[in-house]
Amino acid sequence: VEICKGINGLEKVILREVRSSAEVYLYGGHVTSWKNDHGEELLFVSSKAQFKPPKAIRGGIPICFPQFGGQGNLEQHGFARNKIWSIESDPPPFPTVNSNKAFVDLILKPTEDDIKTWPHSYEFRLRITLGPGGDLMLTSRIRNTNTDGKPFTFTFAYHTYFSVSDISEVRVEGLETIDYLDNLQNRERFTEQGDAITFEGEVDKVYVSTPTKIAILDHEKKRTFVLRKDGLPDAVVWNPWDKKAKAMADFGDDEYKHMLSFQLLQRPAGSTKGSPVQLKKDSILSGAISCTECMS
Numbered sequence: 001v002e003i004c005k006g007i008n009g010l011e012k013v014i015l016r017e018v019r020s021s022a023e024v025y026l027y028g029g030h031v032t033s034w035k036n037d038h039g040e041e042l043l044f045v046s047s048k049a050q051f052k053p054p055k056a057i058r059g060g061i062p063i064c065f066p067q068f069g070g071q072g073n074l075e076q077h078g079f080a081r082n083k084i085w086s087i088e089s090d091p092p093p094f095p096t097v098n099s100n101k102a103f104v105d106l107i108l109k110p111t112e113d114d115i116k117t118w119p120h121s122y123e124f125r126l127r128i129t130l131g132p133g134g135d136l137m138l139t140s141r142i143r144n145t146n147t148d149g150k151p152f153t154f155t156f157a158y159h160t161y162f163s164v165s166d167i168s169e170v171r172v173e174g175l176e177t178i179d180y181l182d183n184l185q186n187r188e189r190f191t192e193q194g195d196a197i198t199f200e201g202e203v204d205k206v207y208v209s210t211p212t213k214i215a216i217l218d219h220e221k222k223r224t225f226v227l228r229k230d231g232l233p234d235a236v237v238w239n240p241w242d243k244k245a246k247a248m249a250d251f252g253d254d255e256y257k258h259m260l261s262f263q264l265l266q267r268p269a270g271s272t273k274g275s276p277v278q279l280k281k282d283s284i285l286s287g288a289i290s291c292t293e294c295m296s
């Protein structure tokens with residue numbers, strides 16, 4: 001584990017395992033790079049991404065907390081992706097501890113100013129691990145530390161952007177027959193048909209109560225990303241396609257062809273309205289993902 005200055009002087013942590021590596025910016029607690037043992041980048045980061053607070057970094061794995069999306073009172077996807085996280089040298093034990101792996105522990109706690117925006121005290125611990133086989137794992141533990149004993153409600157997500165060779169050649173397996181809310185159709189609820197999902201245009205769907213294992217197959221690269229998750233029932237599949245891509249200042253016009261955003265989301269399973277999770281004082285909610293790259 002190495003700490004150094006990244007783009008615009010923002011601090012980043014580099015994790016290395018044999019020949020694979022990952023990079024994590026303290027700004028946002030944001031994974032911006034995950035490379036396999038051939039040095040190939042597996043995450044998408046826009047060439048126009050601004051590494052400039054308070055703008056969130058476009059690509060990698062933004063952490064959305066305490067609100068996912070734009071439906072609550074806070075800014076879109078909450079504020080955690082716009083804060084500088086700290087490295088925690090002596091964290092309490094995580095359920096997934098494995099001392100043979102490269103990992104870093106980050107923590108986010110509210111400042112007095114933050115409490116004016118969201119009146120709750122919390123500890124958000126994030127462990128980012130690179131396994132010996134090059135797997136990338138993120139484990140979050142969110143704890144309610146409100147001194148008045150009050151519960152709080154929130155949603156949280158890993159807003160993962162995967163790098164793909166050509167979105168038209170990508171298939172997602174594991175979401176067949178699952179219900180989804182279509183963000184492009186007033187969050188109306190539909191059921192996915194029996195086949196693997198393919199992409200021919202803009203998509204922004206929230207799949208509810210998804211299986212713990214989902215695969216993203218990149219036909220051209222002969223690469224499969226296998227996602228395993230724990231405690232994150234919903235999954236958002238998003239690609240802005242050409243028109244929306246052009247409207248985003250920090251996203252290249254044609255870059256939509258080379259990314260698939262697959263977001264793992266915490267909220268009650270089967271919820272149709274996306275009602276947030278309630279967390280009691282001193283309770284902890286965890287959510288983990290592991291991403292594995294396999295070649296076929």
Ligand code: BG6
Binds near residue numbers: 204236238
């Ligand atoms: C996705 C949403 O989660 O995030 C999309 O479903 C949204 O609607 C996208 O456009 C990107 O959001 P942002 O705030 O990072 O531009």
